[in-house]
Amino acid sequence: MSDKCRKKINKKIKTIKASQRENKSGYSLGIKISIDLVAAIITGSIIGLGLDKFFSTKPIFFLIFLVLGIITGFYSLYKSVKNLNQM
Amino acid sequence: MASPLAQFEIKKIIELDLYGYDISFTNSSLAMTFTVIAISLFLYLGIKNLNIIPSKSQTLVESTFEFISSMINDNIGKEGMKYFSFIFTLFLFILIGNLLGMLPFSFTWTSHIIVTFSIAFFIFLAVTFIAIYRHGLLKFIQFFAPSGVPKPMLILLVPIEIISYLSRPISLSVRLFANMMAGHTLLKVIGSFVFVLGANSFIIGGILPLAFLIALTGLEIVIAFLQAYVFAILTCLYINDAIHLH
Incomplete structure (x- = not known):
């Protein structure tokens, strides 16, 4: 067997193994994305409420960090969907 | 008939009180004790008689070991083997806890957010300390500012990165708790x-x-395996982030 052929076969084995490793089930992916989205929003609102309590400026920080949390949630959703396309 | 949520009720078995803090031994603690006993028995019986041609129980223990070590090698690399014992313990504790919860009349301690959250929160603290210890505080702060981004965008991106970093323990714990x-x-x-x-x-x-x-x-039962696996692999990914800050 020539060296070229062997290299080709090795490359193919590598790509197949890589695709197998990243072949996640749809269920776990769905859970991951949905919980990431919710967790970011919860974290944002907790930080906002904490800062409001500290500075006693009731709704201001809560609203700012709620919006930031929502942006973060959708940003992480965007990132995981982008990774999905690259597979 | 009992409500579907009655199975999650915490019942005190032995009442204990430490300077006003309630540290009673509950059915949740009992389930965790059983989990630890089950893991110890599983590992002890597996490696009691070590043979070159392994018995069934030895094969089971060895394949669990191989599984975790290959998970660490794939996700962290060689430096990650330091954290092998931690991830191995974490995986087995959650897996056996989930599986024992499937037995009739038992208690699933992984279905309580406070338990999963405290595990996830200590992982989060540990990962943060590992990152600061290995790279210094300055490099750790730079982790929140991705390179190659125009400066005006950083005003928006840094809070986003910080919130997504802080939301890690919540997403890690809620995933396990909600599933169970x-x-x-x-x-x-x-x-x-x-x-x-x-x-x-x-x-x-x-x-x-x-x-x-x-x-x-x-x-x-499949979910019990899957969630223990996901918890362990996400811990691996977080440790990987801490070791190779990028």
């Missing part, structure tokens, strides 16, 4: 269908929900 809690509630609801429909229609009505219940029990 939802699964066990669903099992109980379908189980009450079997009883009520069967009692009202001379058993015939109960057959279909019973078949469904059996299928769901299988699914629940």
Whole structure:
């Protein structure tokens, strides 16, 4: 067997193994994305409420960090969907 | 009939009080104790008689070991083997806890958010300390400012990165807790269908929900494995982030 052929076969084995490793089930992916989205929003609102309590400026920080949390949630959703396309 | 949520009730077995803090031994603690005993027995019986040609229990222990070590090698690399014992313990603790929760009359401690959150929060603290210890505070702060981004965008991106970093323990704990809690509630609801429909229609009505219940029990066991795996692999990824800050 020539060296070229062997290299080709090795490359193919590598790509197949890589695709197998990243072949996640749809269920776990769905859970991951949905919980990431919710967790970011919860974290944002907790930080906002904490800062409001500290500075006693009731709704201001809560609203700012709620919006930031929502942006973060959708940003992480965007990132995981982008990774999905690259597979 | 008991409500589907009655199975998650915490009952005190031995009441203990430490300077006003309630540290009673509850059914949750009992379930955790059983988990630790089960893991110890599993590992002890597996490696009691070490042979070159392994027995069944030895094969099981060895394949678990191989599984975790290959998970660490794939996700962290060679430097990650330092954290092997931690991830191995974490994986087995959650896996056996989930599986023991599937037994009738037992208690699933992974279905309580406070338990999963405290595990996830200590992982989060540990990962943060590892990152600061290995790279220094300055490099750790730079982790939140991705390189190659125009400066005006950083005003928006840095808070986003910080919030997504802080949301890690919440997403890690909620994932495990929500899966276990939802699964066990669903099992109980379908189980009450079997009883009520069967009692009202001379058993015939109960057959279909019973078949469904059996299928769901299988699914629940798969989820028990899957969630322990996901918890361990996410811990690996977080440690990887801490070791190779980029």
